[in-house]
Amino acid sequence: MSLIIKNVNKTFTNFPALKDVTFEARSGEFIALLGPSGSGKTTLLRLLAGLDTPNAGEISFEGENYLKLNPRDRRVGMVFQSYALFRHMTVAQNIAFGLNVRPAKERPSKAEIKSTVERLLKLIQMDDLGKRYPSQLSGGQRQRVALARALAINPRILLLDEPFGALDALVRKDLRRWLKRIHHETGVTTIFVTHDQEEALDLADRVVVLKGGKVEQIGTPLEIHSQPSSAFVFDFLGSANKANGHIKDGIAHFDGFSAPVAGAANDGDYTLRFRPYEAHLSRTGAGIPVTVTAVLPAGSNLRLELKGTDGALFETQHSHGSEAQGFSVGDTLRLKPERVYAYA
Numbered sequence: 001m002s003l004i005i006k007n008v009n010k011t012f013t014n015f016p017a018l019k020d021v022t023f024e025a026r027s028g029e030f031i032a033l034l035g036p037s038g039s040g041k042t043t044l045l046r047l048l049a050g051l052d053t054p055n056a057g058e059i060s061f062e063g064e065n066y067l068k069l070n071p072r073d074r075r076v077g078m079v080f081q082s083y084a085l086f087r088h089m090t091v092a093q094n095i096a097f098g099l100n101v102r103p104a105k106e107r108p109s110k111a112e113i114k115s116t117v118e119r120l121l122k123l124i125q126m127d128d129l130g131k132r133y134p135s136q137l138s139g140g141q142r143q144r145v146a147l148a149r150a151l152a153i154n155p156r157i158l159l160l161d162e163p164f165g166a167l168d169a170l171v172r173k174d175l176r177r178w179l180k181r182i183h184h185e186t187g188v189t190t191i192f193v194t195h196d197q198e199e200a201l202d203l204a205d206r207v208v209v210l211k212g213g214k215v216e217q218i219g220t221p222l223e224i225h226s227q228p229s230s231a232f233v234f235d236f237l238g239s240a241n242k243a244n245g246h247i248k249d250g251i252a253h254f255d256g257f258s259a260p261v262a263g264a265a266n267d268g269d270y271t272l273r274f275r276p277y278e279a280h281l282s283r284t285g286a287g288i289p290v291t292v293t294a295v296l297p298a299g300s301n302l303r304l305e306l307k308g309t310d311g312a313l314f315e316t317q318h319s320h321g322s323e324a325q326g327f328s329v330g331d332t333l334r335l336k337p338e339r340v341y342a343y344a
């Protein structure tokens, strides 16, 4: 049983925002919708939540046609980038909101609501902060409250639209770990929208890459990372070095050297791509002639910026202690990809 999205189309006054979007989320799965600005991520979330309707296509959850259900009956929890907490309500009142506004005959008792709020405050590790107002919380804490409020209604699907987008990098990382744990504990089917590839690969069971309203690739983080299906996905997932070469019998040939090709490619001329961490630098031997323009720290690695004789820019990454540590700005070197990706 799962969330099924089938041939969904959405057009805004002649502009197609979603084109034939099809994928499934297994019950309890964590899906990241990854794509650049304008690729249709929020539009799709709004359709799932029932805030808008598609022009064509099907959306169902566990066999139930969601397009025939009004938004309230879909039991969908949503968290947006902007906190959207009620400023005049305490943290506890915010969390209880979705339960308090239910019609009398569906509303849990006061005691049940109180115990749900207490359980959720524990879950978000804010047991002692129930009486505070949103203005008395940090950005990260507010997003945790927003998530608790979304979980209070016991949602069947959780929709998260760039929930950490407005927070600084360190808080984001912290909340990511925290969200993973919450997902593990609650097991709610989750659709997480982001344009941050690192966030998507780190959090999701599977990633759906969107481009211009179309699904470009679906796969596990490992599949998306190691087998990008198109030049777009390759470039979107991280730094891409590009060099012209020729493929013959599955081997890429450059001026004076060759490199293996990841995946299958027909013979012919290509713009070949390779990652900064899949390249070797040396003072002599075969390779693309380059000059070092910068040596920079990159976490536990060393990042080198390089310029080719024709002005092309390249980037490489090496572990500390590798030969690259001995290179400095102005050195002329040879750059050799360990493997390359070819897209028609």
Ligand SMILES: Nc1ncnc2c1ncn2[C@@H]1O[C@H](COP(=O)(O)OP(=O)(O)OP(=O)(O)O)[C@@H](O)[C@H]1O
Residues within 6 Å of the ligand: 012, 013, 015, 017, 035, 036, 037, 038, 039, 040, 041, 042, 043, 044, 195
């Ligand atoms: N109500 C609307 N009327 C007209 N066009 C719209 C409307 N809502 C969205 N669009 C257009 O549809 C496209 C997809 O928008 P959407 O908000 O889904 O993108 P997104 O991937 O979520 O982008 P971002 O990362 O910037 O939030 C955009 O080109 C947008 O301008």
